Amino acid sequence: MFGLLCMALMAGALVSPSLTPSQAQQPAPGAPATSPTASPTTGGATGPAASAFGTQGQQSGLNIVVLDPAHGGTDPGARGTGGIRESEIVLDFAVQVRRTLELQGFQVVQTRQGNENPSFDDRSATTNAQRGAVFVTLHISSTGLPGTARVYVNSDLPPVANAGGLIPWDRAQAPFLGLSKAFGDLVQGFLAQRFKGSPDTAQSASVRQLRTTAAPAIAVEVSSVTVEDRADLDRMAPGVADAIARGTAAFKPSYVVPSAPGALP
Amino acid sequence: MTPSWKYWLIGGLVVAVLAAAIYFPILRRRVKRAAKLQQQSEEQARRELTQPIPINPSDPRVKAKVFWVSDAIDSTLAPVTVELPLSNDPVLRSKQVLNTLLAGPVDAELRTLPPDASLLAFYLLPDGTAIADFSEALATSIPSGIVSEQLAVNSITRTLEANVPQVQRLKILIHGQEVETLAGHLDLAGTFVVNTKVAQEPAKPTPTPSGTDQPAAAAQTPAAGPGTLTATRTLGKLGQSESRP
Numbered sequence: 001m002f003g004l005l006c007m008a009l010m011a012g013a014l015v016s017p018s019l020t021p022s023q024a025q026q027p028a029p030g031a032p033a034t035s036p037t038a039s040p041t042t043g044g045a046t047g048p049a050a051s052a053f054g055t056q057g058q059q060s061g062l063n064i065v066v067l068d069p070a071h072g073g074t075d076p077g078a079r080g081t082g083g084i085r086e087s088e089i090v091l092d093f094a095v096q097v098r099r100t101l102e103l104q105g106f107q108v109v110q111t112r113q114g115n116e117n118p119s120f121d122d123r124s125a126t127t128n129a130q131r132g133a134v135f136v137t138l139h140i141s142s143t144g145l146p147g148t149a150r151v152y153v154n155s156d157l158p159p160v161a162n163a164g165g166l167i168p169w170d171r172a173q174a175p176f177l178g179l180s181k182a183f184g185d186l187v188q189g190f191l192a193q194r195f196k197g198s199p200d201t202a203q204s205a206s207v208r209q210l211r212t213t214a215a216p217a218i219a220v221e222v223s224s225v226t227v228e229d230r231a232d233l234d235r236m237a238p239g240v241a242d243a244i245a246r247g248t249a250a251f252k253p254s255y256v257v258p259s260a261p262g263a264l265p
Numbered sequence: 266m267t268p269s270w271k272y273w274l275i276g277g278l279v280v281a282v283l284a285a286a287i288y289f290p291i292l293r294r295r296v297k298r299a300a301k302l303q304q305q306s307e308e309q310a311r312r313e314l315t316q317p318i319p320i321n322p323s324d325p326r327v328k329a330k331v332f333w334v335s336d337a338i339d340s341t342l343a344p345v346t347v348e349l350p351l352s353n354d355p356v357l358r359s360k361q362v363l364n365t366l367l368a369g370p371v372d373a374e375l376r377t378l379p380p381d382a383s384l385l386a387f388y389l390l391p392d393g394t395a396i397a398d399f400s401e402a403l404a405t406s407i408p409s410g411i412v413s414e415q416l417a418v419n420s421i422t423r424t425l426e427a428n429v430p431q432v433q434r435l436k437i438l439i440h441g442q443e444v445e446t447l448a449g450h451l452d453l454a455g456t457f458v459v460n461t462k463v464a465q466e467p468a469k470p471t472p473t474p475s476g477t478d479q480p481a482a483a484a485q486t487p488a489a490g491p492g493t494l495t496a497t498r499t500l501g502k503l504g505q506s507e508s509r510p
Contacts, residue, residue, distance in 0.1 A: 142408030208452040
């Protein structure tokens with residue numbers, strides 16, 4: 001049985017958009033199911049709080065980007081023959097992406113700052129507690145044409161019935177798929193301009209990290225750890241950062257932020 | 266002890282050291298060879314145990330379509346026609362085509378699944394849901410990444426779709442267990458669409474976000490294609506609590 005999560009609870013009032021990244025590392029106080037010990041499938045509180053937020057109406061103002069350097073800790077991710085580890089590269093990429101986004105006026109929250117490995121749900125909880133956020137998870141592949149980058153959005157998911165603002169945690173991405181595709185296409189377009197051989201539009205894939213994310217969410221995967229020299233990947237970081245920042249800025253006007261964190265768009 | 270005994274003793278020790286120096290590398294090689302043989306025989310025994318696919322010569326030889334990578338750089342799949350004696354029983358037939366897929370194409374670079382992976386079991390439920398249980402090597406030996414993991418699953422679902430019409434959706438297990446991802450990226454929690462036509466029939470459009478002025482293309486829900494993940498708990502108690510990757 002799916003657990004239902006009411007992410008429109010008091011989190012909206014308690015989670016300030018001006019969270020510092022270090023604060024955002026921890027589940028927001030009052031945000032349901034953000035604690036690693038609280039299983040997202042066990043359900044969350046429902047009640048008048050959701051409808052109270054529903055009456056506030058929607059506000060525009062995408063202002064937060066949650067950056068997720070994938071893997072970390074005991075999970076190195078993809079590994080190249082030259083000792084390149086995906087978990088380390090994406091952390092370095094995140095620094096560049098963050099800097100570029102902040103220059104564009106976005107607040108950036110990272111799911112990890114160092115060599116930790118939050119669970120998929122912990123990373124989703126960090127995102128789902130934000131209001132007016134988009135989610136970008138960064139990956140390096142083991143295969144593919146080196147020097148290219150692909151954007152993925154989650155594959156089609158069964159539709160979610162609008163049950164008073166409740167979103168099943170296991171399919172939290174479902175209501176955002178259209179928005180994610182629009183966001184992904186924009187970022188992929190900028191990546192294609194920068195990195196020849198990259199696709200023109202975002203691809204669909206069943207990426208685990210995206211499924212439980214209640215926000216426009218994309219995965220950016222850069223090819224690949226098979227490069228002989230790590231510098232080849234490092235040189236791609238500014239271009240990837242620029243494409244994500246420009247894509248986010250271009251997406252901003254079309255995204256009317258839900259009235260509460262995790263609420264249906 | 267007389268000096269001559271000393272010489273004999275020292276000489277004996279020198280001979281023993283020399284003999285050991287010569288013999289130890291030989292012994293080491295023999296031990297390594299024995300360990301390798303044992304490992305190979307275990308692997309062989311496991312394959313023999315898990316792949317007793319009876320090939321009935323009376324089965325009609327069919328031109329099966331098996332999906333491997335068409336271009337190692339471009340990472341796209343293409344069907345390769347392979348003439349095989351295929352059973353009419355959907356479970357046996359599925360095992361036969363999946364084992365052909367696992368065996369790989371002539372060009373090893375175009376394979377989608379690791380060479381040491383094997384199919385441990387295959388079940389087909391009355392509602393068209395298939396369960397394929399692969400050995401752990403499928404998860405541990407596959408190159409980690411969204412592209413490679415998606416290609417692996419797509420090659421499985423598209424091969425089944427092309428050859429076994431009874432299979433409508435597929436659940437993938439690793440060594441009998443439900444796992445969260447294939448190799449850190451691809452979601453294995455739910456079932457994958459295999460029969461596209463059946464999957465499209467019950468599909469309902471995703472509720473259009475109200476009050477948004479998103480682009481028209483964004484509001485459309487893409488039709489489920491082979492390899493698309495569907496509802497996560499369609500098989501009853503296959504679900505398990507989330508665990509760290």
